[in-house]
Amino acid sequence: MEFVDDILTFSDLGEHLKSRGCYVANFSSLDFSAKNGVGGCLKTLLRQFLMVDIDAPEMSILASWYTEKGNNENPLVLIIEDVERCYGPVLNDFIIMLREWVIKIPIILILGVATTVDSLRSTLTSNGFLYLSVCEFTLGTPAERMDAVIEAVLLKRCQRFSVGKQVSTFLRNYFLRHDGTLTLFLRALKDFDDNSILLTETFLKQARDIPSFQRYCQRSANSANWANGLSDMKRLRKLWSSTVMCLYEVGKYRKTTLLDLYCEVLEPGPDNSNSPDHMQLPKHNTMSLHNHDSIGCPKKEGYVGWAIQRVRDLPVVELCKLLNRWEMLTRGIKEIHEKVKELHSLTTFEANHPKLDQTETPRRQAAARNKVNEKTDKATVNEKVATFLQCIVGEYIQPIESIPFNEIVFFDDAEKLQTALIGDPRRRIQVDLLESNKFLKCSCCSKNSGMPVPSMHNTSIMYSLAQEHGDLINLHEWYHSFKSIVTGTRVQVQKPKKRLKSSPSPSPKKPKDSNEQTKNRSDADIQAEFCRAVIELQMTGLLRMPSKRRPDYVQRVAFGL
Template identity: 25%
Template sequence: MTANEEAEYYVTDLCPAAARARGKSSCPRTAPGRKDHGYLLGVQEDYFSKGKNESGDSKLRFETYHLLWQEMKSETERLQEELNKNLFDSLIEFLRKCHSGFHNSSHWGYQIKLREIPTAALILGVNVTDHDLIFRSLTEAIQNNVTPYVVPLKAKDCPDIKHLLQKFVTQLTNCCGDVKSKDSVQVTQKTSCSMDSLTTWYKTVTKKTGPKMPSKKRITSSQWQPPPVVLILKDMESFSTKVLQDFIIISSQHLHEFPLILIFGIATSPIIIHRLLPHAVSSLLCIELFQSLSCKEHLTTILDKLLLTTQFPFKISEKVLQVLTNIFLYHDFSIQNFIKGLQLSLLEHFYSQPLSVLCCNLPEAKRRINFLSISQCEDIRRLPSFRRYVEKQASEKQVALLTNERFLKVETQSLLENLHVYHLNYFLVLRCLHNFTSSLPKYPLGRQIRELYCACLEKNIWDSEDYGSALQLLRMLAKDELMTILKKCFKVFNSSSETQLGSTAKKIEEFLAEFQNLDEAKEEEDASGSQSKGLQKTDLYHLQKSLLEMRELRRTSKKQSKFEILREKVVNFIDCLVREYLLPPETQPLHEVLYFSAAHTLREHLNAAPRIALHTALNNPYYYLKNEALKSEEGCIPNIAPDICIAYKLHLECSRLINLVDWSEAFATVVTAADQMDGNATTSEEKNEIIHARFIRAVSELEHLGFIRPTKQKTDHVARLTWGGC
């Protein structure tokens, strides 16, 4: 199994579109992280040790990959919880206010008297693939803090009001732990599903359960209020207008007995509510809007915590990052798909790079270096970055590095430590430069830090024209702006005590003190100047003459002020930091151990190309089936190939209109080629019928895939819809 196939095996569940384009199907039951997780770990580990990875450290590499990914995954989950915390808190506060309003004479109580259903319009954005995760977390939060009766529904499960009520009743009863109440509702479901029966069930259940609301505070029975029912419509835009109208009208009639709260999941705009619902129905909703955090801000946070840090040793190259961000920005805006692409990069790195066993925390990597085998030492010597490093050393050291394993291991430990220090300094200076350039006009180095990071990964950033333009704009900053940016940079450098940039924070602090001294000196000059100006009186002619003289003097001398001199020092200081610490990773020895750079492999798996994949599968079935008998010379059609492959190859030789009779005879000739070679030229009538049935099935499959279609021009012909190979 090749590395590409191995990565496909793992990404089948991660990227179904890529799996379909490659001729595979997603199988959720056997996907990593599902029920058979333990068994699958063993299966993955077996595949991990095949092919190019038949080495003693394949198991260790797989375990390192699995451990590192679990850490990164838990970090992403924690980040997403933090990012959604404000949204969930405001929603929960809204639900609690509605709950108390059902029983008190408050604003909400007044709205309920008017039969207005409290409704939260949750604007989530167009990243629809991430909505399920958000609603899952939201459902748990509501169940833990507000009410156990939370029902999420999708439009595909509710084609009409009958199915909506059935789904609503079924899931609502599953929220209740009382078996008797479930049985009673099951009987009700068989007879009729209506809001009347649901209201009766709700009264019965709330009377039986009593004060069992999930709350940290103890509530007495006299203070206890029956919990509301929260219905979440995940994809409100996809619901039928009639279904929504009927449900809202029916629910508003029972609102005083059945406290219902609606949550609309909206991907586009809240205007869709008024487009789907007429005024008579929308007036029955008391709507409050809630806006989720932008998916771009999510991406920035994920990149900041996973890649722009030394917490995780794994890194990706500029081209790989560009592939992932392009898919995010131009296809789906999905954070989950971006994370899965990052997981695929991590997996491919540990599969294809033998030295990825050292892609772990620094103390563990140093320990593993002592146990490297002779073949692994040779792998280190073959690294391009290490070879460039050896060429720069003295002749004696070159001989020792190429012949002495012990000396090589010691030097490798030193190089890995230098690489760790390089990353510490790199990310601090990167954040400092971003603080300076993110607010410049037209954003020459990008507005987001990922854009600046891509530019720094690609080449020496100071060699680009955009960097020169940024420095020119920095030399025009006002004092207040410059001091604000310097304070941010001081916090960045002062936050880390492990780097060699401790003196940088002191230098920035000195710059801030000098700017402060300039303010005090300027105030004294202004005070003295105002006194002298008060004594001077002149006419308009002398004033114009003095202004012209001052302009001519400035044109000839161009003497810089103290602020301009200090500003120039600050810009030069930042420029020196950039040139010293923002070197591209390719300049660092052993960067291949930590960096994944096979962007073409990632693009092949994540950027689905269905037409190319289908043509490859039908024109060359050996590519996927790996059957040696299917190997054939170009232009030949093996008779043992799948029927659809034979029919596809034959149809490529036809013009726009294909005669079905000729096509069928050619198909039968290829299929019966083996019998003719054995001397059995005549075939029975039964065999002819079987071959004819196989041909019809192959033609139907090609029509289903969109290669041909029936035509009215000729009754016994079909029209070809594609031209050329791919």
């Protein structure tokens, strides 16, 4: 199990068991810390069952409470979400203690294990482990759940909102490469939902300005009104999603995940929206499609083509099953459902007849003829189904952008999503400092790109200067380069790259040179500004203070954005 994804699973399980009359207590690894000890665990246990805080927790209290309840049929259930993170010795002692009372208090432990059951063996001592009689249950993998979520939220409820190619690709990449958990995905979905509510609120007021609505009005000149537009959108979205589900059913033959398919189908462009392309595709690319098949990585252009080819190649029985599932999926959508039904009856007929023939005439010749017959029949039926699939894909898989009112439900701002869900403080804060003029939009600092100028924010100057140093910054040199900049005496021609080879910082100006300028800014002011900039950099975590060993140096922490 993946413990972040399964927090809800455990709390639901707890609720379910409670409704069946069990006594349930939920624990997390925090309860089994070295600091709390077994006493702490027992305290939590008593708190959850008896609803009171007890200063001197003892098992006998629990035992007497349990016998008082009088209902000894139902065991106590303890749910521990993340066993790996518990402190082993405490958990071990706790289990041994429970074991001692097991005759009076029957207890079932439900443990969430993220790795393998063997990990229990390493957390517990052999003694403690022996007391457990272990049963294993495996929860669904994140990929399976992901498909379920997409089906339930993005396809079945698609009238509410939908996402674009960029967003779905971003989420897919994040799911596959970074996180492996659904939690972020679900949060993102919640985010769209919220966004779409926001958008709906604002758009209702200015609906007439929505470009797609205007386009819609132009196309259907007769009384294009609100309700029509919206119901049209709803209808088209429904058709779209059921077509995707049909494609997914075909995709199951090579274990395509719904997530991949979803991302692929969203691709805007002529490939998925124009049927003529698909007509040609399967014929020319049969070989390469087979290659894709063996590798198992669906190429975008290939998927629909592959699906159609696959339908052509399916044995009748499988085709029958497929159509059966399609029929279930398209229930309630009359445009597709009728045709699917028709095709289904056709295939069931085909599927049943050859069988009868075979049993009745077992002779070789007849069988051979039958085979030929079957082949041609199969070919025609398969061709029909394939053509049908091609048709619905061509007709209903249109880019969302072309549907009226798509602005209300459609969301494709991957960047906004990314900044909202995964902040990037490490990079962003450094950029804030290095490019302060972009945010402040002042006229004075932008003149000199890249080089610090006196009018810049002090901390910005300091951080830009720090870029020229190694991992240790000599405070003396740093101060003097800072001073020469704020007093305007620094030679501006110097390029940072040149300084790389020479001394890391310009040699401090002799007071003689800068006497005139420093007059109006006293040393105390500059030193105070220096101090503050150092403090601010320290707060952002970009600097570490001088150690006792190296009192004249501060340490740089971040290298590069």
